[in-house]
Structure formats: structure tokens, C-alpha cells
Amino acid sequence: xxxxxxxxxxxxxxxxxxxxxxxxxxxxxPNLIDKLKSIPLLSTQAxxxxxxxxxxxxxxxxxxxMSNLFASRAEVIAVDTGLTGNVMNGHAxxxxxxxxxxxxxxxxxxxxxxxxxxxxxxxxxxLSRKEVFIYDPMNSTxxxxxxxxxxxxxxxxxxxxxxxxxxxxxxxxLGVQVDNYNCGIFMLVAFEIFCGAECLSLLSKKEIQYLHxxxxxxxxLTVFFKHVRPCATxxxxxxxxxxxxxxxxxxxxxxxxKWKVDEETxxxxxxxxxxxxxxxxxxxxxxxxxxxxxxxxxxxxxVAFSSFLGNDCLTGWEDGSIQRLNWHTTASAPVNVxxxxxxxxxxxxxxxxxxxxxxxxxxxxxAITPITDKPASETATVLRGHQLNVSTVAVDxxxxxxxxxxxxxQTIFWDLTTSHITAKNTTPQNVVTCSTWLPGEALVAQGxxxxxxxxxxxxxxxxxxxxxxxxxxxFPLSIAAYGENDNTYLLTSSKGFNxxxxxxxxxxxRTGKQVIEFQGHQQDATACCFLPSAAxxxxxxxxxxxxxxxxxxxxxxxxxxxxxxxxxxxxxxDGAKRMFTSLCKVDTSTLLAxxxxxxxxxxxxxxxxxxxAVKPRSx
Numbered sequence: 001x002x003x004x005x006x007x008x009x010x011x012x013x014x015x016x017x018x019x020x021x022x023x024x025x026x027x028x029x030p031n032l033i034d035k036l037k038s039i040p041l042l043s044t045q046a047x048x049x050x051x052x053x054x055x056x057x058x059x060x061x062x063x064x065x066m067s068n069l070f071a072s073r074a075e076v077i078a079v080d081t082g083l084t085g086n087v088m089n090g091h092a093x094x095x096x097x098x099x100x101x102x103x104x105x106x107x108x109x110x111x112x113x114x115x116x117x118x119x120x121x122x123x124x125x126x127l128s129r130k131e132v133f134i135y136d137p138m139n140s141t142x143x144x145x146x147x148x149x150x151x152x153x154x155x156x157x158x159x160x161x162x163x164x165x166x167x168x169x170x171x172x173x174l175g176v177q178v179d180n181y182n183c184g185i186f187m188l189v190a191f192e193i194f195c196g197a198e199c200l201s202l203l204s205k206k207e208i209q210y211l212h213x214x215x216x217x218x219x220x221l222t223v224f225f226k227h228v229r230p231c232a233t234x235x236x237x238x239x240x241x242x243x244x245x246x247x248x249x250x251x252x253x254x255x256x257x258k259w260k261v262d263e264e265t266x267x268x269x270x271x272x273x274x275x276x277x278x279x280x281x282x283x284x285x286x287x288x289x290x291x292x293x294x295x296x297x298x299x300x301x302x303v304a305f306s307s308f309l310g311n312d313c314l315t316g317w318e319d320g321s322i323q324r325l326n327w328h329t330t331a332s333a334p335v336n337v338x339x340x341x342x343x344x345x346x347x348x349x350x351x352x353x354x355x356x357x358x359x360x361x362x363x364x365x366x367a368i369t370p371i372t373d374k375p376a377s378e379t380a381t382v383l384r385g386h387q388l389n390v391s392t393v394a395v396d397x398x399x400x401x402x403x404x405x406x407x408x409x410q411t412i413f414w415d416l417t418t419s420h421i422t423a424k425n426t427t428p429q430n431v432v433t434c435s436t437w438l439p440g441e442a443l444v445a446q447g448x449x450x451x452x453x454x455x456x457x458x459x460x461x462x463x464x465x466x467x468x469x470x471x472x473x474x475f476p477l478s479i480a481a482y483g484e485n486d487n488t489y490l491l492t493s494s495k496g497f498n499x500x501x502x503x504x505x506x507x508x509x510r511t512g513k514q515v516i517e518f519q520g521h522q523q524d525a526t527a528c529c530f531l532p533s534a535a536x537x538x539x540x541x542x543x544x545x546x547x548x549x550x551x552x553x554x555x556x557x558x559x560x561x562x563x564x565x566x567x568x569x570x571x572x573x574d575g576a577k578r579m580f581t582s583l584c585k586v587d588t589s590t591l592l593a594x595x596x597x598x599x600x601x602x603x604x605x606x607x608x609x610x611x612x613a614v615k616p617r618s619x
Contacts, residue, residue, distance in 0.1 A: 066078040069192065075107055076109075079109065109127065111124070119138070121146050121187070122135045125157075130165055132154055134147055134167055135169070137182075137186035137190075150167040171408065171431075174186055298319055299598070300597070301344060301346060301347075301582065302346065302581065303583075304348040307352070312324050312326050313327050315600060316346070317345060318345075320345060321341075324371075328602075340361075340369050341363050343361055343362040345359050345360070349393055351399045358393050360390035360406070362390075365382050366390060366402065367381065367382050368416065381419055385404075385424070386406050389406050390405070392406070392433065393435070394446075396442070399416060401414065402414040402416055403435060403444040403446075409427055409428065411424070411426075411427070412425075422458065424462070430446075434476055439481055440483055441483075443466060445479055445490055451470065452469060452472070453468065453470075474500075474502075475495055476494050477526050478525070478526060480530055487545075491530060492504065492505050497522075497524070498522065502519075502521040502554075503519045504517070504548055504550045506544065506562070520558060527582045527583035530546040530549070531546060534588075547560065547562075551580035554579075557573075557580065557591065557593055559605055571614065573593075578596070579596040590603070602615040
């Protein structure tokens with residue numbers, strides 16, 4: 001009974017109204033609680049209820065989910081969890097796995113590994129490319145412990161010769177697991193990405209709870225009803241489930257959101273229970289009327305402004321396009337559209353002198369696009385040098401040098417005159433998340449998932465950073481610089497959840513120390529910028545010569561008071577998708593903020609009244 005109560009209470013805490021990306025959105029089933037309660041307490045199915053809540057996925061759960069994900073894929077071999085057993089310090093028998101590798105030379109092999117009886121890691125092999133990867137969601141010592149197992153398995157491959165395969169850590173966009181029970185979720189998503197799915201962006205704890213619940217409900221209902229079949233009306237929208245969107249044999253996106261348990265009583269024919277066939281499913285789907293759901297809105301990742309744009313701003317979108325929009329009016333049609341990228345635009349920097357757009361993308365490229373009326377395909381210069389998602393770019397004051405960084409741990413400096421690489425560095429664990437060029441200096445400040453901000457000088461060999469800032473709870477997501485006379489201040493906003501992390505910090509560049517810390521956001525503080533302390537720059541008030549501003553996934557923009565360490569003013573976004581993704585300054589009292597739902601909101605700060613309000617727009 002206590003297990004059932006735990007399952008019901010945890011399910012009720014799932015924040016279904018949470019503003020999630022549409023590809024992860026799960027509609028609340030009003031009958032879900034009744035379905036859980038209907039499971040007989042004395043049945044074997046009731047054991048599956050122990051999966052609900054803050055518990056790691058068990059062996060049977062992982063086997064069921066991997067079967068649902070990969071059983072239909074001829075090019076993938078998903079190994080049963082019972083074959084490797086519990087791995088302690090790399091000790092595990094590989095004799096039983098010999099048969100798996102017989103006559104297999106071109107497939108991908110996915111091997112889940114349980115370490116210390118409480119943590120999921122994995123070994124992933126791509127035999128066609130002679131690659132072997134080790135994945136530990138926590139980047140802990142468990143990863144080192146399963147390396148000996150990976151090396152033993154490589155030795156039994158049919159075409160094994162010394163030095164032909166090399167086991168190395170798997171790099172992805174998933175980030176680092178920060179709890180102690182979602183390791184199985186991270187592992188399954190990594191399997192999907194390894195098999196060709198589009199990568200998943202970093203998510204908060206509540207957002208990962210969606211994945212946890214979706215997987216656990218699949219397991220519970222699969223165990224209870226004994227079979228799963230595709231259904232086109234499982235969720236509100238027919239979207240691929242983010243990184244879990246594997247591809248079928250025909251290479252079309254595989255839609256996990258279509259997996260649904262057949263809740264009808266199986267038809268009994270001649271004493272044998274039967275389930276609907278695939279033809280029956282197709283006929284039922286054809287007979288089901290369309291719900292007329294609206295098309296999926298594009299995700300708006302970033303916004304940028306420059307004075308020469310007048311009443312316009314530039315926005316970067318999930319489909320790889322850059323749009324010029326008029327933020328003064330309610331008109332939704334863009335003034336101009338460029339598409340220099342094939343995948344999501346992560347960041348935009350505007351060159352005021354050359355009137356250029358510098359952008360980076362998930363398609364691993366950096367693009368330089370003139371702000372003209374010509375299509376970007378005719379005018380954009382594409383810089384190729386990264387191997388994974390390029391998270392951020394920064395450009396010097398003279399607009400002669402560009403610095404890019406991303407998930408491949410590389411820092412690359414480009415000569416914008418020749419479009420050639422002038423300096424390059426690869427730093428272990430330097431998964432770059434944000435960057436900015438320091439005003440008046442030949443230095444780039446670069447935030448990383450290793451909980452640091454590094455300063456790189458392109459005039460040096462880049463062996464080590466010129467300076468580092470440390471002391472973060474979670475890694476920085478955004479960084480801004482403010483220069484005045486000989487002083488340079490940095491503002492960072494960090495990842496976090498449930499009010500932990502997600503803080504803003506002001507740093508003194510000269511001393512390399514933190515000056516002030518602001519706390520108040522509940523989720524990722526995704527963006528930050530500075531405003532002058534007063535509308536008249538000659539008038540200085542407060543301990544800082546500027547005002548820090550942050551925006552967050554919790555749907556708030558906060559203008560901070562350095563004297564009280566509390567918000568001077570704040571605003572809340574409205575709408576179904578109100579998570580803020582980017583922030584930029586227009587003038588001394590105006591801000592532009594982009595939301596996940598595709599909005600560009602203009603806020604006006606009244607320092608005397610201590611208010612931050614949305615500016616009215618003309619029609």
C-alpha cells in the first residue's frame with residue numbers, strides 16, 4: 001500500500017503546466033491516477049510501481065525501454081542488462097558476450113552497465129567507424145572503472161587488431177547529471193543521440209522529470225498490459241521526443257510520443273488472446289479524424305540589437321534562420337530573413353562597424369552574414385572548424401578577430417579578413433557555454449561546464465588561460481562585460497533549479513574575485529546584461545557603476561540593486577511558453593528579451609518608481 005501511495009503522490013507532483021519545449025510536452029492524463037490505483041496490490045505488476053519517484057531505473061525497466069527504442073532497428077544491437085551484470089572496479093566477465101560479436105562488423109552496439117549496484121554507465125560501439133565510447137552521466141570515477149571492461153570487449157571483436165579501436169569518453173550536449181537517480185534517463189538519451197537522433201539541450205531538474213515520468217509510465221503500463229503498440233494520438237502533438245527521436249530503417253524520425261499502451265481488453269479467439277495487428281493500427285489511424293492542431297512554433301534562441309538597426313532587432317531561431325524584426329510594432333512579419341545555418345542558431349553578435357551578423361549554430365559552423373537584402377545563401381561566409389555544437393561567439397572591438405567555442409572543448413580564433421584560423425586550443429572538460437570579448441582588451445572571457453570562466457589571449461600560444469574565475473555552484477550560461485576607464489566588470493548568470501544555483505555574480509576583472517552575488521531565480525538564469533546605474537551616465541549611484549540584469553527560465557526578468565542584493569525591479573512574462581532565452585540592452589533604460597515561445601518583449605526601466613514594464617507597441 002505504501003508503494004502505491006508513493007506512486008500516486010509522486011505522479012501528482014509532476015508539474016504538467018510547466019513551460020516545456022513542445023517536443024517534450026506531455027499532456028496530463030486525467031485517468032492516470034485511477035490507472036495506477038487499478039493495479040492489483042498482490043500482483044507481480046505492482047512491483048513496477050517502485051520505479052515511480054526519485055528512484056533509478058532498474059534492470060527490467062532499462063531492458064523494456066531499450067526494447068521499445070531499438071528492437072525494430074536492424075543496424076543497432078541493444079545488449080541485455082543481465083549480460084554485463086554489476087561492474088566493480090572494471091571486473092566483469094566478457095565470455096558470455098562472445099556470441100554477440102560473431103560476424104558483426106558494421107553495427108552499433110549499445111551496452112548498459114550498472115556500476116556499484118546504483119549507477120548506470122554505458123559502452124557504445126560503432127563498428128563501422130571503429131569507435132568505442134564510454135559514457136558516465138556524472139563524469140565520475142565510474143567511467144574509469146568501466147574502461148577495462150570496454151577494452152576487454154574490444155579484444156573479442158571479430159576484426160580486432162591492436163590499436164585499431166580506442167576507447168574514449170563520449171562527448172554530448174547532455175551536460176552532467178547532478179542528482180543520484182536520473183542516470184538511467186541520461187544513458188537512454190545518450191544511446192538515442194549515438195544512434196543518430198538530434199541532440200538534446202540542457203534541461204532543468206523539473207524538465208528531466210518529464211522524461212523520467214514518461215519512461216516510468218511506459219514501463220508500468222507495459223508490465224501491466226503486457227504489450228505496447230504505436231498510436232498517433234498519444235500526446236497533444238505528433239513531435240519527436242527531442243534527443244530520444246531515433247530513426248527507423250527508412251531514416252524517418254522515430255516518434256516516441258506515439259508509443260502507447262493498448263488499454264483495451266485483448267480479443268479472445270478460440271481461447272487465445274490476440275492484439276490488433278499493424279494493419280489494424282493503420283486502419284484505425286486512417287479512420288481517426290485530425291484534431292486540427294496548430295503547427296509547432298519555432299523556438300527563439302537569441303536576440304541582438306545595434307543602434308544602426310533603428311527600431312529593428314535580430315533574432316536567431318531553431319530552424320537555422322536569422323530574422324530582422326521591428327520590436328516597436330505588433331506586426332509579426334519579419335523585415336528580412338537570412339538562413340546561414342541548417343540547424344538552430346545559438347548566438348548572434350552584431351558588428352556595428354562592418355554591419356555584419358556573426359552567428360554560431362548547432363550545425364557546428366560559424367557564419368558571417370552582411371546585413372543586406374540579398375539571401376544569406378549568396379552572401380554568407382561559413383567558417384568550419386568545430387566538430388560539435390558551437391555554443392557561442394565573441395568579436396573584438398575592431399571586428400578583425402572572432403572567437404568561437406562549443407561542446408567539442410575547442411577554443412578557435414578566426415581572422416575575419418581571411419576567414420582562416422589564427423589560433424586553436426583544445427582543453428579537457430572545457431565545454432564552452434558562453435563568451436564575451438572584454439572591451440578595450442585583447443582578451444575573451446569564456447564560461448565552461450567545468451565551473452569556471454577562462455580568459456584567453458589570442459596573442460599567446462593558448463596553452464593555459466591568462467586568468468580564471470572559479471567559485472560557481474553550477475556552470476555559467478551567460479556572460480556580459482562592462483568597461484569603464486581602467487576597470488572591467490563581468491556579470492555571469494548560471495544554471496540551476498529549485499532556487500539552487502541560478503545565481504548572478506559580478507566579478508572584478510583586475511582582482512579576479514567575485515564582488516557581489518544575487519540570488520532569486522528559481523530556474524536557469526539563461527541571460528544577463530548591464531545597464532548604466534543612471535540614465536545620465538555622469539551620475540553614479542550605488543556600489544557599482546552599472547546595474548546587473550538577468551532573465552531566467554522561470555519567466556522573470558530581474559533588475560538588481562547592488563546595495564540591497566535584491567531586485568530593484570522585476571517583470572514576469574505571460575503566455576504558455578514564457579521561458580526567457582536571451583537578453584540585450586537597447587538604451588539606458590530599455591531591454592529586449594526573447595522567450596522560448598518566439599516572443600520578443602521590450603521592457604522599460606523606471607529607476608525612480610522601481611518598475612520594469614513592457615513597452616506598448618504601435619499597430
